Amino acid sequence: MKHKILIIEDETRLLRILKMVLTDNGYQVKTAQDGQQGIGVWTQWNPEVVVTDLKMRPVDGMEVLKFGRLNFPDIPLIILTAFGSIETAVIAMKIGAFDFLSKPVDHKQLLEIIEQALVANKKEPESLEDLIGSSVEMEQIKKNILLFASTDSSVFINGESGTGKEIVARSIHKASERKNGPFVKVNCAAIPRELIESELFGHKKGSFTGAIQDRKGAFIQADKGVLFLDEIGDLPIELQPKLLHAVEEKTITPIGASSPTPVSIKILSATNLNLEVMISESKFRADLFYRLSTICLNMPALRDKPTDISELALFFTKKFCLEFKKPVLKIADKAIQTLENYSWPGNIRELKNVIERAALTCNKETITHDNLPEIINKETIHPLPQNTKDHGFDMATQEQNLLQAALEQCGWNQSNAAKKLGITRSALRYRLQKHGIKK
Ligand SMILES: Nc1ncnc2c1ncn2[C@@H]1O[C@H](COP(=O)(O)OP(=O)(O)OP(=O)(O)O)[C@@H](O)[C@H]1O
Ligand SMILES: [Mg+2]
CATH class of the missing domain: 3.40.50.300 (P-loop containing nucleotide triphosphate hydrolases)
Incomplete structure (x- = not known):
């Protein structure tokens, strides 16, 4: 089934081009030329993602966003901003927009963000x-x-x-x-x-x-x-x-x-x-x-139950290999040891992300330390203190340090930092907001 995307934009030419790009990429698209019309289509058509311009009359993109948060809080909304309105876009992110894109719109980037928005909204069935x-x-x-x-x-x-x-x-x-x-x-x-x-x-x-x-x-x-x-x-x-x-x-x-x-x-x-x-x-x-x-x-921290690490790593390897339609990979003993020695500040989620990347990048039969992120191989030589039971403080500090380091290494590019950390952009933004981290 084709995913439904609503685009709200008052520049007719841009609207036509965006509609064409998304339709060509297999999406079902409806358009509106101002916020009021957009809200009408949203209510009747139930789109899965909404893309909206900010400056429109009589009802602007900010109003569309507020309407969405109140009435369809699960639907991701992507903001398009013209040069000079970045500050408003930042406010929009705080109100809960999924992401924003500066004009002129880079089509490839828009398609990527829509893809991420659809994935972020998919709920994992678990038992x-x-x-x-x-x-x-x-x-x-x-x-x-x-x-x-x-x-x-x-x-x-x-x-x-x-x-x-x-x-x-x-x-x-x-x-x-x-x-x-x-x-x-x-x-x-x-x-x-x-x-x-x-x-x-x-x-x-x-x-x-x-x-x-x-x-x-x-x-x-x-x-x-x-x-x-x-x-x-x-x-x-x-x-x-x-x-x-x-x-x-x-x-x-x-x-x-x-x-x-x-x-x-x-x-x-x-x-x-x-x-x-x-x-x-x-x-x-x-x-x-x-x-x-x-x-x-x-819930115990992963570092406090290290015997689960290999079991989880093997489980995630199988899960992702099946997902990526690859034969199920093995994990080298040394790589398992490296995983067991790491302090896992991000716990099972971090391990899951590390294995996802390893399964994706490994082109041999066995995952080795080459497929593991530098930070994990490095920490094996300089392990973090293990006694972090009082996690209220330690966890927050470790998370802040990790976020800060990733952002600095990526020149404060949030997309790249999120990729480095193995989390989604919205998850990264949420953590930055939580810790009040700004450039
Ligand atoms: N015991 C487990 N077995 C398999 N997968 C697990 C296990 N524990 C956690 N996971 C997976 O790890 C990821 C993180 O788990 P979850 O979202 O439940 O953590 P959380 O404690 O709610 O994290 P946060 O505080 O960041 O919200 C999820 O993808 C989840 O499916
Ligand atoms: Mg949670």
Whole structure:
């Protein structure tokens, strides 16, 4: 099936060319010549990606973006900017645009970004069998998943970035009686502050500027299923009382609604921040934390369960070789040793990315250290300190250093830095924002 792309652009000639380029590359395209018309097409046609110009009349690209965040938050939006409007584009990125492209539009780059946007939006189907690792720690986690899935109590999942918090949350859903109900994820760190309330609780048409239609919030969408509040530590403090009320009472009141709606949900939440420290600094409410963490699950860092590394590496090698339609590669013993000696600040996600690249670049039968990134081969000679249990601080610092180093090595080109780190551009931007890293 052809992917549906909506282009909103007021320059007729450019619009025609872009439509032609995308159609020639196998996309189904609809166009609009200003924001108002664009919003109309968006509502009726359900595109998978939206590309919009910024400066248009009477309704500009910024309004289109705000409309999208409120009404179709999962749909990636790409901004086209003319020379001189980069600052507005940066604001657009903060509100949640997927990416921006400067004019004149480089067609190849546009096609690449659209491809990335479509991939970023694809959800991986995963189940309990996909949870790899037979270390004592992982076996205990699997047992706990089954136990915690058997109740409706809230579960709080804590652990460094990339340790598997989300895959565990999905596994709890799949192992529970709610498995045929929805699994709804809200990333509290990725949604702009002013939109979170509507994202969680929904709104009524006309309840504020931009609310052009009723919207069901995540609580109602997750009815009879599981609501996963990801990056809960980033939830603004002023919204925490309303969330506490919803969690306690299992009823919610959408913005602008006059009466509450009951919901039947199991709530899972996760963060890589240290909420206890945040509570002591009055950045997170203790009452909400205790409500959410009836049961706590701590995900160990990969460096603390090194026996899982080879198992995961072999699993990912097989997965990617099948995906790349290659015969399944072996991994040299020495390369396994190198992987086991590395400190994995990005945990399982980092290992997965490293193996993906190795599987792609390896043109022999066996993956060797030549196929591993320099940083991993180097660190084997100068390993990082292993005692990083107090990850609240250490993890953040390591992540910041890694981001900074990658950006500096790539002359602050975000695309290249993201490639180097093996993460998507949107993931990179989100991390830069989180740590306040600017050039
Ligand atoms: N035990 C595991 N077996 C197989 N794959 C795993 C395992 N744990 C994590 N992964 C994979 O590693 C990647 C990162 O996991 P996940 O997104 O669950 O981490 P996270 O803790 O939520 O990270 P973040 O804090 O950055 O959001 C995912 O692609 C996931 O499928
Ligand atoms: Mg996560």
